[in-house]
Amino acid sequence: MTRTHGSPPATGAWRAGNPVGRRRWFRLPDPLVLEAGGVLPQVDLAYETWGELDADASNAVLVLHALTGDSHVAGPAGAGHPSPGWWDALVGPGRALDTDRWFVVAPNVLGGCQGSTGPATTAPDGRPWGGRFPAITVRDAVEAEVRLADSLGIRRWAAVLGGSFGGMRALEWAAGHPERVSAALLLSCCAVASAEQIAWSAAQIQAIRSDPDWLGGHYHDLPDGRGPHAGLGVARRIAHITYRSPQELEQRFGTEHQDGEHPWRGGRYAVESYLDHHADKLARRFDAASYVVLAQAMSGHDVGRGRGGARAALRRITARTRVAGVDSDRLFPLEQQRQLAEAIPDAEFAAIASPHGHDGFLIEADQVGQLVTGLLRGR
Ligand SMILES: CC(=O)SCCNC(=O)CCNC(=O)[C@H](O)C(C)(C)COP(=O)(O)OP(=O)(O)OC[C@H]1O[C@@H](n2cnc3c(N)ncnc32)[C@H](O)[C@@H]1OP(=O)(O)O
Numbered sequence: 554m555t556r557t558h559g560s561p562p563a564t565g566a567w568r569a570g571n572p573v574g575r576r577r578w579f580r581l582p583d584p585l586v587l588e589a590g591g592v593l594p595q596v597d598l599a600y601e602t603w604g605e606l607d608a609d610a611s612n613a614v615l616v617l618h619a620l621t622g623d624s625h626v627a628g629p630a631g632a633g634h635p636s637p638g639w640w641d642a643l644v645g646p647g648r649a650l651d652t653d654r655w656f657v658v659a660p661n662v663l664g665g666c667q668g669s670t671g672p673a674t675t676a677p678d679g680r681p682w683g684g685r686f687p688a689i690t691v692r693d694a695v696e697a698e699v700r701l702a703d704s705l706g707i708r709r710w711a712a713v714l715g716g717s718f719g720g721m722r723a724l725e726w727a728a729g730h731p732e733r734v735s736a737a738l739l740l741s742c743c744a745v746a747s748a749e750q751i752a753w754s755a756a757q758i759q760a761i762r763s764d765p766d767w768l769g770g771h772y773h774d775l776p777d778g779r780g781p782h783a784g785l786g787v788a789r790r791i792a793h794i795t796y797r798s799p800q801e802l803e804q805r806f807g808t809e810h811q812d813g814e815h816p817w818r819g820g821r822y823a824v825e826s827y828l829d830h831h832a833d834k835l836a837r838r839f840d841a842a843s844y845v846v847l848a849q850a851m852s853g854h855d856v857g858r859g860r861g862g863a864r865a866a867l868r869r870i871t872a873r874t875r876v877a878g879v880d881s882d883r884l885f886p887l888e889q890q891r892q893l894a895e896a897i898p899d900a901e902f903a904a905i906a907s908p909h910g911h912d913g914f915l916i917e918a919d920q921v922g923q924l925v926t927g928l929l930r931g932r
């Protein structure tokens with residue numbers, strides 16, 4: 554199976570800050586001290602930008618991706634990107650994030666596998682980090698993004714937007730660095746990971762660790778691209794079920810068999826084939842160890858840690874805030890976003906109507922676009 558760890562080449566033509574299309578890499582000037590203990594001696598963040606930063610750096614918008622997303626928010630597939638941008642409809646001239654007006658910045662998260670430092674990248678001893686990659690938190694990821702903002706000369710974001718894991722980071726920006734965030738759109742996220750969210754992730758992590766090619770996370774230099782791809786596929790199957798609503802799965806697939814197959818004769822249900830497809834797609838483009846590191850970061854999400862609890866942390870937010878979720882989301886139920894909106898001073902709440910469940914924040918671009926437009930209009 555061909556796989557893309559997506560990291561920048563450790564040697565050769567690549568240099569920090571070298572533009573590759575619109576994608577660039579930023580090397581943090583100092584080691585990153587981590588919340589859970591430990592230090593990452595060298596951190597690179599891959600990021601993409603659209604539009605131009607204005608003279609007083611007041612038009613910058615930060616867009617933060619979900620668990621298996623990346624910096625490629627907009628634009629076609631190609632140049633290292635397996636798919637078109639995941640919010641392509643939202644970014645560009647005349648779109649909600651109008652690039653004639655806004656300077657849009659999207660980093661690949663710390664610990665990720667699409668260009669930023671993560672388990673698949675090379676450690677100081679010249680070998681992949683693999684299973685030695687330290688535990689990171691949502692707060693660590695944001696600290697790395699703070700250094701990126703500093704390097705770009707952005708003292709204050711006009712807006713920070715994100716969904717799911719990206720929403721957790723947007724929230725952490727707003728609560729941890731209130732003086733640097735003018736407006737925030739928090740989509741399909743929560744203040745503190747719930748027991749059920751942790752449980753779903755635990756099952757996914759266990760699926761990866763049960764793969765015989767996991768090897769404690771030390772598989773990146775195995776020959777022929779071997780690795781725990783089957784385990785990652787099982788993790789994606791579990792996750793993908795939670796990303797969609799039961800009603801949608803019922804309506805789309807019901808008890809249908811996959812074309813030409815019969816479950817009694819070794820064949821598959823259509824919904825089974827659909828999950829196989831998503832598992833296979835992810836295993837081809839994502840690194841299993843990154844998945845584990847990032848899923849654990851999501852499970853550890855607690856905006857109130859060390860801040861006197863979630864309510865106290867949310868009261869620190871000064872950004873003009875909109876909180877929204879998807880009405881059919883069973884993973885991050887709407888009630889979590891309602892609670893966030895109630896606890897954040899003057900926050901507005903909105904429900905996105907969609908049959909698609911959690912993935913609705915990626916799919917319902919028109920409704921998300923209206924939320925973005927409304928947020929930026931109040932600038
Ligand atoms: C999209 C990327 O991979 S870019 C990287 C960044 N990505 C992200 O941040 C999000 C990751 N992606 C996702 O979460 C999801 O793929 C979404 C939300 C984008 C997809 O949403 P939707 O557009 O509703 O797609 P849906 O879940 O219906 O899946 C469609 C795919 O299932 C396939 N499919 C549908 N039915 C079946 C079936 N019975 N058997 C096999 N495959 C099936 C379709 O052929 C289609 O394949 P394709 O995506 O390779 O073209």
Ligand SMILES: N[C@@H](CCO)C(=O)O
Pocket residue numbers: 619620621622716717718796911912
């Ligand atoms: N489908 C999204 C959902 C996670 O929130 C992803 O893969 O990142």
